[in-house]
Amino acid sequence: MQPDLLPGHLAASVLHNLRQVSPLVHCMTNDVVQSFTANVLLAIGAAPAMVIEPEEAAQFSPIACALLINIGTLTSERSVAMLAAIHAANQSSTPWVLDPVAVGGLDFRTQFARTILELKPAAIRGNASEIMALAGETGGGRGVDSTEEALCALPAALKLAQMTGAIVAVTGEEDYVTDGENAWSVAGGGALMTRVVGTGCALSAVVAACCSLPGSRLDNVASACQFMKCAGEQAIAASRGPGSFIPAFLDALYALNAEALI
Numbered sequence: 496m497q498p499d500l501l502p503g504h505l506a507a508s509v510l511h512n513l514r515q516v517s518p519l520v521h522c523m524t525n526d527v528v529q530s531f532t533a534n535v536l537l538a539i540g541a542a543p544a545m546v547i548e549p550e551e552a553a554q555f556s557p558i559a560c561a562l563l564i565n566i567g568t569l570t571s572e573r574s575v576a577m578l579a580a581i582h583a584a585n586q587s588s589t590p591w592v593l594d595p596v597a598v599g600g601l602d603f604r605t606q607f608a609r610t611i612l613e614l615k616p617a618a619i620r621g622n623a624s625e626i627m628a629l630a631g632e633t634g635g636g637r638g639v640d641s642t643e644e645a646l647c648a649l650p651a652a653l654k655l656a657q658m659t660g661a662i663v664a665v666t667g668e669e670d671y672v673t674d675g676e677n678a679w680s681v682a683g684g685g686a687l688m689t690r691v692v693g694t695g696c697a698l699s700a701v702v703a704a705c706c707s708l709p710g711s712r713l714d715n716v717a718s719a720c721q722f723m724k725c726a727g728e729q730a731i732a733a734s735r736g737p738g739s740f741i742p743a744f745l746d747a748l749y750a751l752n753a754e755a756l757i
């Protein structure tokens with residue numbers, strides 16, 4: 496199966512909605528990418544808030560438009576806070592998104608990810624190794640990085656979407672996004688996006704923002720992938736390496752428009 500490319504006009508309409516709503520995203524994410532994630536959300540037109548104390552997390556997720564659960568630097572204490580936030584989000588119908596960083600290779604986070612998979616994530620965004628491990632097919636990648644191509648993980652993504660009811664996005668040179676039945680592919684970006692930390696984690700935050708928007712959740716999640724691909728490609732053209740990529744990427748997200756997406 497080779498899914499069709501997401502039409503640019505669909506992504507353009509989701510970008511319009513995103514900027515109208517400016518979704519407030521409750522980010523429970525890892526220590527490495529906090530600031531980059533917040534800046535990516537702000538640049539594209541959403542609003543971040545990082546709330547991690549267990550009592551506050553459960554109070555805040557119903558107030559937010561969407562919740563991001565990223566297990567990159569999971570600890571026991573954080574897992575308690577994340578569970579509380581997910582339960583409160585579910586009670587208030589706030590969509591929540593899982594980024595299963597480095598699942599498969601390490602037992603504590605793998606067990607935790609399997610537990611919360613039962614709590615109805617709206618979407619799951621990971622690299623190929625993470626999606627394959629979460630679907631029970633392999634043992635994981637190389638730390639936080641994938642050792643597999645995204646296309647190899649498409650069957651695992653379909654299976655995971657069917658198992659959980661979530662929209663599953665598996666990213667890499669090309670991204671694939673599925674609801675278990677239909678799928679979009681998203682092209683663009685470039686390898687330099689893997690030479691700065693946090694592009695995947697920040698994408699998951701944008702996915703969360705888009706899950707709170709009206710319309711097809713499949714189209715919304717695929718559009719989030721398209722925003723990052725498009726801005727990544729423009730930033731690579733405007734930069735000399737990882738150092739100059741980051742500001743160029745934030746500028747490209749800020750300037751992103753329908754014309755570039757179409």
Ligand SMILES: Nc1ncnc2c1ncn2[C@@H]1O[C@H](COP(=O)(O)OP(=O)(O)O)[C@@H](O)[C@H]1O
Nearest residue numbers: 622666667668683684685686688694695696723
């Ligand atoms: N080889 C590549 N060519 C183009 N884009 C890429 C490539 N690898 C990753 N990306 C893009 O970089 C971002 C992060 O994806 P990925 O590296 O798969 O996630 P993670 O950082 O979680 O491992 C996504 O927007 C993805 O499309």
Ligand SMILES: Cc1ncsc1CCOP(=O)(O)O
Nearest residue numbers: 525527567639693694695696
């Ligand atoms: C390096 C690292 N270590 C734990 S979490 C993390 C960040 C991973 O970021 P990304 O998945 O976006 O590459």
Ligand SMILES: [Mg+2]
Nearest residue numbers: 596622695696
């Ligand atoms: Mg990742």
